[in-house]
Amino acid sequence: MSTTTATHHDDHAHDSHGHPTGLMRWVKSTNHKDIGTMYLWFSFAMFLFAGAMAMGIRAELFQPGLQFVQPETFNQLTTLHGLIMIFGAIMPAFVGFANWQVPLMIGAPDMAFPRLNNMSFWLLIPAAILLIASIFVPGGAVAGGWTMYPPLSVQGGMSVDMSVFALHILGVSSIVGSINIITTIFNMRAPGMTLMKMPMFVWTWLITAYLLIAAMPVLAGALTMLITDRHFGTHFFNAAGGGDPVLFQHVFWFFGHPEVYIMILPAFGILSTIIPTFARKPLFGYASMVYATAAIAVLSFVVWAHHMFTTGMPVAGQLFFMYSTMLISVPTGVKVFNWLATMWKGSMTFETPMLFSIAVVFLFTIGGFSGLVCAILPVDIQLQDTYYVVAHFHYVLFSGAAMAIMGGVYYWLPKWTGHMYDEKLGKWHFWLTTIAFNVTFFPMHFTGLAGMPRRIPDYSQQFAEFNMISSLGAFALGLSQLLFLYVVIKCIRGGEKATNQVWEGAHGLEWTVASPAPFHTFETPPQVK
Amino acid sequence: MNLDDKKSVLSATNNRLAWKLSLIVLAGLLFAFAIAPLYDLLCKELGLNGRADSTMTASDKHMKIDKTRWVTVIFTGNTMPGLAWSFSPAQTSLRVHPGEITLTSYMAKNNGADSELGVAVPSVTPELAALYFKKIECFCFKQQTLKSGESKKMPVLFYVKPDLPADVNTVTLNYAFYNGVTSLGQAALTQAGETPIKVN
Numbered sequence: 001m002s003t004t005t006a007t008h009h010d011d012h013a014h015d016s017h018g019h020p021t022g023l024m025r026w027v028k029s030t031n032h033k034d035i036g037t038m039y040l041w042f043s044f045a046m047f048l049f050a051g052a053m054a055m056g057i058r059a060e061l062f063q064p065g066l067q068f069v070q071p072e073t074f075n076q077l078t079t080l081h082g083l084i085m086i087f088g089a090i091m092p093a094f095v096g097f098a099n100w101q102v103p104l105m106i107g108a109p110d111m112a113f114p115r116l117n118n119m120s121f122w123l124l125i126p127a128a129i130l131l132i133a134s135i136f137v138p139g140g141a142v143a144g145g146w147t148m149y150p151p152l153s154v155q156g157g158m159s160v161d162m163s164v165f166a167l168h169i170l171g172v173s174s175i176v177g178s179i180n181i182i183t184t185i186f187n188m189r190a191p192g193m194t195l196m197k198m199p200m201f202v203w204t205w206l207i208t209a210y211l212l213i214a215a216m217p218v219l220a221g222a223l224t225m226l227i228t229d230r231h232f233g234t235h236f237f238n239a240a241g242g243g244d245p246v247l248f249q250h251v252f253w254f255f256g257h258p259e260v261y262i263m264i265l266p267a268f269g270i271l272s273t274i275i276p277t278f279a280r281k282p283l284f285g286y287a288s289m290v291y292a293t294a295a296i297a298v299l300s301f302v303v304w305a306h307h308m309f310t311t312g313m314p315v316a317g318q319l320f321f322m323y324s325t326m327l328i329s330v331p332t333g334v335k336v337f338n339w340l341a342t343m344w345k346g347s348m349t350f351e352t353p354m355l356f357s358i359a360v361v362f363l364f365t366i367g368g369f370s371g372l373v374c375a376i377l378p379v380d381i382q383l384q385d386t387y388y389v390v391a392h393f394h395y396v397l398f399s400g401a402a403m404a405i406m407g408g409v410y411y412w413l414p415k416w417t418g419h420m421y422d423e424k425l426g427k428w429h430f431w432l433t434t435i436a437f438n439v440t441f442f443p444m445h446f447t448g449l450a451g452m453p454r455r456i457p458d459y460s461q462q463f464a465e466f467n468m469i470s471s472l473g474a475f476a477l478g479l480s481q482l483l484f485l486y487v488v489i490k491c492i493r494g495g496e497k498a499t500n501q502v503w504e505g506a507h508g509l510e511w512t513v514a515s516p517a518p519f520h521t522f523e524t525p526p527q528v529k
Numbered sequence: 530m531n532l533d534d535k536k537s538v539l540s541a542t543n544n545r546l547a548w549k550l551s552l553i554v555l556a557g558l559l560f561a562f563a564i565a566p567l568y569d570l571l572c573k574e575l576g577l578n579g580r581a582d583s584t585m586t587a588s589d590k591h592m593k594i595d596k597t598r599w600v601t602v603i604f605t606g607n608t609m610p611g612l613a614w615s616f617s618p619a620q621t622s623l624r625v626h627p628g629e630i631t632l633t634s635y636m637a638k639n640n641g642a643d644s645e646l647g648v649a650v651p652s653v654t655p656e657l658a659a660l661y662f663k664k665i666e667c668f669c670f671k672q673q674t675l676k677s678g679e680s681k682k683m684p685v686l687f688y689v690k691p692d693l694p695a696d697v698n699t700v701t702l703n704y705a706f707y708n709g710v711t712s713l714g715q716a717a718l719t720q721a722g723e724t725p726i727k728v729n
């Protein structure tokens with residue numbers, strides 16, 4: 001092998017000599033680390049923006065009656081909060097992790113298609129602008145819920161078109177990004193790294209990327225039909241024209257349920273990386289983790305109608321979707337078991353990333369159980385569209401996906417910046433977040449069971465106490481995230497110098513390179529034994 | 530093999546894989562559009578969503594009236610935006626025997642200033658009962674015209690098939706009246722198997 005690092009000839013040779021600086025470094029970047037950083041910052045900005053909307057929602061719900069916003073505005077807030085958190089905050093954050101970590105973990109010099117990678121990121125910007133600008137057009141932003149069910153989405157104003165277009169753009173970005181990730185993982189692993197030696201995070205992203213390329217086009221199809229119904233006289237979803245609004249729900253959730261796993265599988269990957277490090281034991285049941293992830297992915301395509309139990313399906317259909325949904329908790333349970341078994345008799349320490357991981361295992365499991373409750377057909381007929389569902393999906397999405405992301409940021413921040421973050425402040429951020437999260441969302445189980453409907457700006461007197469508690473928790477939760485921002489900036493600016501390995505129990509290729517990780521790594525592939 | 534060769538071999542294999550993966554994307558897209566016709570077909574065949582063929586079948590000509598059983602039929606109706614009519618059933622419910630051919634009617638009145646065309650779209654719940662609810666005559670088969678201020682009695686001749694599953698005791702028939710001139714109304718009429726009448 002005649003590899004020399006002195007003359008690196010690249011497909012993207014223009015930026016591989018020296019270190020581009022200034023704004024153009026970012027605009028034209030084809031470097032996986034730069035792009036990963038941009039994804040993460042984009043995601044964080046969207047997280048704060050959509051979080052601010054949530055503060056508006058909770059302010060209105062602080063007391064019964066209408067105080068701050070009119071119902072139309074309230075509906076816009078809930079809709080955009082959902083859309084931006086899902087497509088702007090959670091998904092791009094995971095893509096950011098993939099960009100940073102996948103090449104480092106498999107010993108590749110960069111992603112397979114660096115230019116496409118640049119495009120995938122920059123597509124996010126027009127999409128975000130469209131979504132945010134839609135607030136200011138006549139009629140205001142989309143207000144029919146993030147699921148955009150017709151007939152409201154067929155009747156809505158031009159903000160519907162803008163949002164649909166934004167989602168199309170985001171879809172293209174995700175699909176291109178996923179093809180890039182799959183190709184990188186299959187073709188660019190270091191010699192000796194067989195598939196079954198890949199770090200768990202890489203496995204979860206490989207499977208997530210497959211989910212994305214299979215599910216995103218289905219969303220694109222549904223949205224396109226929505227647009228043709230709106231503007232070109234088709235009647236896919238219009239009962240009068242022989243269409244059916246329920247059809248939209250089928251197509252949407254055929255995408256939508258895989259989508260929720262798209263948002264949790266990479267989080268599982270992060271947990272499976274952090275827990276072994278701080279338990280100082282290898283991941284328990286690696287192979288079963290891989291199979292469980294694959295099983296979840298496959299099953300996620302046959303459970304969609306559990307979101308539609310009250311649309312009037314035939315009983316046989318309802319039963320099928322009830323049982324298939326319950327089945328999915330088996331591989332999920334395998335994962336939780338394996339994390340616990342990894343910690344079992346380990347010599348654990350509780351640095352911030354580990355605290356987040358343990359909290360995620362615990363709280364995500366609560367979300368899994370409330371999911372199981374929702375899966376029980378006769379029960380869900382009561383719970384559908386109540387705050388119980390809101391509690392369920394925040395336990396899996398905030399204390400599952402978002403808190404896993406936070407844990408991952410603390411875990412790899414020293415590798416990214418070369419500095420240790422402030423452990424004390426990190427722990428403060430952890431405890432504030434975890435406590436405030438539970439104060440906010442745990443009472444929603446009760447209000448939901450008592451029958452409080454979701455997406456309503458006003459409510460009956462009997463729910464007042466719990467809602468006030470939820471709102472207070474939410475304000476604390478929102479403020480705590482500013483502390484997160486502060487800790488990250490402080491760490492970028494300086495701090496104790498990080499070693500290459502950073503964590504005593506960390507294993508894997510990414511810990512063999514310097515901290516901060518140099519602009520170019522693994523130009524000469526490492527050998528994996 | 531030197532580095533440049535290795536790089537170009539890699540980029541060729543990368544491209545090949547990327548194109549293969551694009552096929553999955555294409556399949557997903559085609560699938561999304563295929564769901565619409567598949568769904569229609571499935572609903573028709575299984576009689577879901579009140580989509581069953583609701584006209585009389587030949588074998589029903591000799592059906593027996595099941596005097597041992599009562600079924601309550603509830604009638605509801607509404608008008609959609611764009612049509613200035615009032616519209617409601619003459620009787621809100623009837624008790625019938627399965628197999629018994631019954632006549633009932635709806636009342637419609639045009640409260641607007643202009644003559645208007647309306648199209649009624651029927652639906653039956655529970656969905657499974659749609660297979661067993663048949664109409665021999667119905668104002669929903671044709672476009673209806675009402676002059677300003679005019680009211681009209683609109684008859685429905687229907688029966689419930691004797692083999693209606695035993696656990697169904699109540700069937701609801703609803704009509705949504707659309708403005709027939711709009712594209713929606715035209716499409717509704719085509720859907721009902723009628724040729725839209727020319728408006729002049």
Ligand code: HEM
Binds near residue numbers: 307
């Ligand atoms: C054990 C696993 C799970 C089960 C059994 C489950 C079950 C369910 C069911 C039955 C519903 C519908 C409730 C209703 O609308 O009445 C639901 C809603 C939801 N689930 Fe899960 N779920 C699970 C895991 C997850 C995960 C991992 C996520 C995301 C990371 C997730 C995100 C959501 C979301 C966002 C909704 C609400 C969608 C909406 O209506 O806006 N779930 N879940």
Ligand SMILES: [Cu+2]
Binds near residue numbers: 256260304307
């Ligand atoms: Cu689901």
